[in-house]
Amino acid sequence: MSRLFGSVRARATLGATLVVAVALVAAGAAVLLSLRSNLLGEAGTQAERSAREVATELAVGTPYADLSLDVDDRPVQVVDEDGTLVAASEDLERITGTGVETVKPRPAASPDGTGDAGDAGDTDDADDDDDAGEPLEAGEIGERTTVSDGSATIDGDTEDYRFAAVPVKTEDRGRLTVYAGAPLSAEHGAVNTALTVMLIGFPVLLAVVGWVTWLVTRRALRPVEGIRREMAAITASEDLARRVPVPGTHDEVARLASTTNETLAALETSVERQRRFVADASHELRSPIASLRTQLEVAAAHPELLDLDGAVEDTVRLQHLAADLLLLARLDAGERPADARVDLAALAREEAGGRPGVSVREDTGAAGGVTVAGSRGQLGRVLANLLDNAQRHARSAVEVSVRRDGDLAVVGVADDGEGVSAADRERIFERFVRLDAARSRDDGGAGLGLAIARDVAVRHGGTLTVHDAPAGGALFELRLPAA
Template structure:
């Protein structure tokens, strides 16, 4: 049972049924109240009409026997004097409950004096004159016995004074049997119809919800199949609607596509890394084995170079793994121009000297604009080093680094005068393990990870790395980083 109620269909059906049930109960109660009020109002009107007709006849001098009171089973009538003694009653009326008369007076809108029935009150002067009828009518409920049968009635009471100066009160009743029958019939209809209506609502809600959630079940089943088969090329079905379920399916497929691309990229990365690691390890092993067998033939320098190359490749792979894992750079603030000067000054063994054109905000350089960024000095140093290494491989005679400010970004440009990068290869050059010049050796050209690492680090810092043609005809790599946001306090 708990499992069934755990489904969306069951909860939606139960909620809809409860809401409809509450609404029907409230509406039914309101209908019954309105029906009863309307029927009681009709009974009041009928009783008031009969009472005033009798009161009018008495006020105009008719004798008690000449009143022509209606039959008791339709409208029981009783005329009382101020002492509560019956002076005239309708035909077949055997008695009217005193509580009916008391109720009528208690419900009066103006009963300060009219409700007194003791002898002292009877001796008081009646406010009505001879032949007058009171404007107020008192209403109440009670019982009357007619021909031996007692029933419920709605009574109206009217005061009057005869032309002889005798104060009287006429009570006339209207039967409530029609009201009771109508209310009972409506209540019975509601008690029968309510369960049927709730069953209908439950069934319709369950059917509609099931139909609406059918695409969701299809998405769930397909996702379960994808999980079981580990085939990320599969996609969940997208319904031809424009509702939330369709958007869920599209988002799920987009997530699957991104996950598939990520997995494929990881697989390719592992395969390429294994291939790239195999070469220096095999070379180093060969040299060591030859050296072990023939010490005089050991190429120590070559072994050291292979070890260094292997160390650099391992460092590149570890950095890429950290970047893929979502490692966030630090938020250290530093001046980019001074940083570039320091990194270039520390480089040794470059084939071509590197010239730096940068503005700095260091002491002693007043009037120059600050180019301050936030991030990891180590990772950005790696980016600059990779760009300079790439420029050194391809340049003919010059390598230039320019640092400038462009709006809310700091820009570092590394330009050479080599052969440049063809238009069709300017995005491919940033892919991992890509070497445009396949003829050059790995010893000279590296593993093809430098530019990929540089772009990934730039993206992690909220920036970008692109390549275009340099003014000297070679390649110009442009690194854009957001300027550091300085917090200023008000005076």
């Protein structure tokens, strides 16, 4: 059960069904209340019409015996101002709701000798008060109608009725009140029929809504299931070259599939880059380690042949390579640079100091100097790597320029060497890449310097590019947001 309702499809179906159920119950209740109110109002109107017909007869002096009390077999009572029943429907056997439960008037002489009188049962004091509060002239029928609900038994049939009470003033019999009832069987029947239809129709409608929602969500989520299966297959096979299917619906699912494929592509590139990095690092480490081991083995067998200088050089190479690999690992892990203020002009002079043939040219017009926010150690490493690369390729001179360009701080390192061809200007920033394959590793390094420089520049929110230098060599430009 928990697995079933743990699916989006089941939750969507259940949610839609519940929403429709609440809406149907609310609408059904409103319909029933409105229907009952309308039917009760109609019954009240019919009861008032019957009561006013009898009141009209009384107003013109019609004797009690000649009143139209048995029309449509509806209960009618006529009560005097003392609460005495003076006339009633002939077949009336029982009545409630009018305040006068007596159904047979007792014969008694009326003022004109034509009417009947009798003892009345309990009276509705509220109605009497209301009627007494409306002054009437002889022969006048009251405008105010009092409505109440009750029941009556006529000729053995008991039904619920809505009663209307209408006051009337006669010349010889004083103030009278006519109670007439209209049956509520139509109201009960209509309400019960509507309720039965709702009790039968609502579950069927909810079942249809749930079934349609289930089918629609299955169709809508079918591409998601395809994405899930393909991702599971990719995980099992570890084949990052595979891609999930992208539906042609141009909706959220299609965008999800496109984003998933972009993530897979980035992951594939990252894994491939990592594999290549590990392979290149292993290859680069193998050479100095093998050389150092050979020298140590020779020294162990023949101490007089120990090449101490070579062993130290191989050890230094290993140290530098390990430091480069560690820095690249930290950069790949997303290490954020420090937020210190670094004066690039001072840093350039510091890195260029002691290097033969290297000059520094500063933009003295920059207000406040050329300052950036970042790690002084990492930015110093960038300048050192660029200067090492420039000195390896320069014929005679290397120039470092520091200037402001709008909101950017620009450091340029130019040499007068052969430059870099347009086809190789991006490739040289790849790891373990050396354009001159014939150059020895001792002279050319491991091919990590420029890769480290660009990674550090990117981590500091800047760029590192290469162009043609004015002197004909290569010009490396480091652009960073100025502090």
